[in-house]
Amino acid sequence: MELSKDITLGQYVPRDSVxxxxxxxxxxxLWMVLVTALFFIRTYTGYLVFFIxxxxxxHLAQIPILYALRGLRPAIPFIVVxxxxxxxxxxxxxxDSTNVLFEWSFIRITAEAxxxxxxxxxxxxxLFFSVTLLTLATSLVGLTDGMESLMSVGRPxxxxxxxxxxxxxxxxxxxxTLVEELERIxxxxxxxxxxxxxxxxxxRTKQRIPILIPLxxxxxxxxxxxxxxxxxxxxxxGKGRTKRKTLRLGILDYQAIAVTILFLVVFFSLTKYVIPxxx
Amino acid sequence: xxxxxxxxxxxxxTSPNPIRALEGVSLQINKGEFVAIVGHNGSGKSTLxxxxxxxxxxxxxxxxxxxxxxxDKKSVWDIRQKVGMVFQNPDNQLVATVVEDDVxxxxxxxxxxxxxxxxxTEEAMALMRLTEVRDKAPHMLSGGQKQRVAIAGILxxxxxxxxxxxxxxxxxxxxxLEVMESIRVLRREGITVILITHFMHEAIEADQVVVMDGxxxxxxxxxREVFAQADKLRSLSLxxxxxxxxxxxxxxxxxxxxxxxxxxxxxxxxx
Numbered sequence: 001m002e003l004s005k006d007i008t009l010g011q012y013v014p015r016d017s018v019x020x021x022x023x024x025x026x027x028x029x030l031w032m033v034l035v036t037a038l039f040f041i042r043t044y045t046g047y048l049v050f051f052i053x054x055x056x057x058x059h060l061a062q063i064p065i066l067y068a069l070r071g072l073r074p075a076i077p078f079i080v081v082x083x084x085x086x087x088x089x090x091x092x093x094x095x096d097s098t099n100v101l102f103e104w105s106f107i108r109i110t111a112e113a114x115x116x117x118x119x120x121x122x123x124x125x126x127l128f129f130s131v132t133l134l135t136l137a138t139s140l141v142g143l144t145d146g147m148e149s150l151m152s153v154g155r156p157x158x159x160x161x162x163x164x165x166x167x168x169x170x171x172x173x174x175x176x177t178l179v180e181e182l183e184r185i186x187x188x189x190x191x192x193x194x195x196x197x198x199x200x201x202x203x204r205t206k207q208r209i210p211i212l213i214p215l216x217x218x219x220x221x222x223x224x225x226x227x228x229x230x231x232x233x234x235x236x237x238g239k240g241r242t243k244r245k246t247l248r249l250g251i252l253d254y255q256a257i258a259v260t261i262l263f264l265v266v267f268f269s270l271t272k273y274v275i276p277x278x279x
Numbered sequence: 280x281x282x283x284x285x286x287x288x289x290x291x292x293t294s295p296n297p298i299r300a301l302e303g304v305s306l307q308i309n310k311g312e313f314v315a316i317v318g319h320n321g322s323g324k325s326t327l328x329x330x331x332x333x334x335x336x337x338x339x340x341x342x343x344x345x346x347x348x349x350x351d352k353k354s355v356w357d358i359r360q361k362v363g364m365v366f367q368n369p370d371n372q373l374v375a376t377v378v379e380d381d382v383x384x385x386x387x388x389x390x391x392x393x394x395x396x397x398x399x400t401e402e403a404m405a406l407m408r409l410t411e412v413r414d415k416a417p418h419m420l421s422g423g424q425k426q427r428v429a430i431a432g433i434l435x436x437x438x439x440x441x442x443x444x445x446x447x448x449x450x451x452x453x454x455x456l457e458v459m460e461s462i463r464v465l466r467r468e469g470i471t472v473i474l475i476t477h478f479m480h481e482a483i484e485a486d487q488v489v490v491m492d493g494x495x496x497x498x499x500x501x502x503r504e505v506f507a508q509a510d511k512l513r514s515l516s517l518x519x520x521x522x523x524x525x526x527x528x529x530x531x532x533x534x535x536x537x538x539x540x541x542x543x544x545x546x547x548x549x550x
Contacts, residue, residue, distance in 0.1 A: 176418035229372035232364040234388040244383035244396040
């Protein structure tokens with residue numbers, strides 16, 4: 001029951017790479033552009049090329065490719081189940097297809113369906129993969145700073161960018177503290193004879209109560225003290241606040257933007273004019 | 280200068296059964312002084328502490344910070360910039376995910392330009408010997424280090440006064456020493472320190488000791504004057520520092536020692 005003290009939040013891998021050094025805003029925007037591009041790909045070859053591009057980025061970020069791929073593992077069962085269900089129950093969508101691969105009772109699997117859903121799966125996998133890539137090479141603090149800066153564009157129309165970022169930072173700050181606290185409460189309750197990990201589902205749920213209630217109470221107490229401490233340090237919301245770190249675009253960022261645009265232009269020209277649509 | 284004039288305070292003052300926490304407290308704290316406010320639990324010392332930076336406003340009387348009344352709503356942020364506060368539990372006062380960002384939190388709130396924030400952050404971290412742990416997360420630090428981060432955060436705000444509300448009570452002995460050492464650093468920087476504590480020995484180095492009981496100020500004076508009245512302190516369930524106790528007993532046994540010795544070195548001289 002020992003909970004790890006060095007909790008790594010998200011899956012950030014600290015490295016001293018060009019990808020890590022990019023301005024988080026640039027990373028977030030390029031990531032959004034790439035994800036959008038994903039939805040316009042209609043060929044296996046297209047996804048393969050895209051995949052290779054992402055591998056290249058991971059290589060640049062000095063993250064072992066196998067490690068990055070491992071992030072996909074928890075998603076695989078869902079992807080497989082989704083694929084099977086879609087194949088089994090969507091035969092009617094391709095009712096006029098002559099290319100039937102398998103037919104039994106209401107199940108009707110056509111070649112068109114297989115292609116459509118395989119492509120969808122490719123898209124989902126690449127989507128997952130690109131999220132992993134962003135979070136592997138950008139610290140959560142970096143992501144928060146980036147999001148804050150990007151969202152502050154919406155400040156005139158009332159987007160509370162700074163406040164949202166502050167919420168995020170405080171959440172990140174308190175996760176390890178609360179884990180420590182949880183550990184302490186569990187030990188205290190065990191020392192008083194509480195069973196923590198035995199019995200069936202209902203018994204185990206009941207056992208959680210004497211652990212969760214004190215944790216919840218203490219968390220409220222902490223929140224209250226934190227508010228006072230923040231006010232004592234002159235926090236009054238995002239208004240009039242400045243930042244120690246100011247994000248500035250460097251040569252590296254412009255290069256990254258240029259490379260991505262170049263890749264997308266070449267990529268879509270290829271898929272449009274060179275690669276046959278059926279591949 | 281901080282002036283507390285005949286301050287009374289009640290929690291839930293407007294309710295039918297308010298809880299009186301302070302009664303007729305008057306006090307003057309000069310710039311550069313080190314004042315210790317001692318008292319046992321429920322004596323009103325923490326309530327008094329929260330009056331110094333307008334976290335609480337007096338129900339009766341006034342608190343003046345450099346001539347500004349804490350009741351003046353427009354000046355509340357000026358007052359909080361002038362009077363920094365360190366709280367008991369270091370875990371519940373650090374805001375950011377890394378030391379450096381936390382030290383910068385105060386100045387960021389003041390709307391200071393980035394380069395200046397960076398400069399102050401560096402300075403404050405150097406004074407509190409935090410430069411090596413600048414990119415560590417708060418939960419990786421010891422209790423003493425966390426309190427030093429909190430103090431650095433105040434230094435970076437350039438506060439003139441630092442109020443510490445039982446900063447050592449949840450720390451281990453080593454952490455306590457670290458905090459006491461930090462107080463010396465603050466004093467060298469010319470910052471007024473107001474230490475709320477129930478450990479008498481932490482008050483030894485103070486210029487002024489204020490003893491609270493039942494919301495009232497019952498004793499005040501130099502540590503020497505206050506510790507000389509050991510019996511009265513004991514009746515308030517407070518102790519005198521161990522050295523003073525030893526000296527007093529030796530005096531009672533007939534040795535020629537004054538009853539208000541404050542350090543081991545001093546006691547040695549008399550012996």
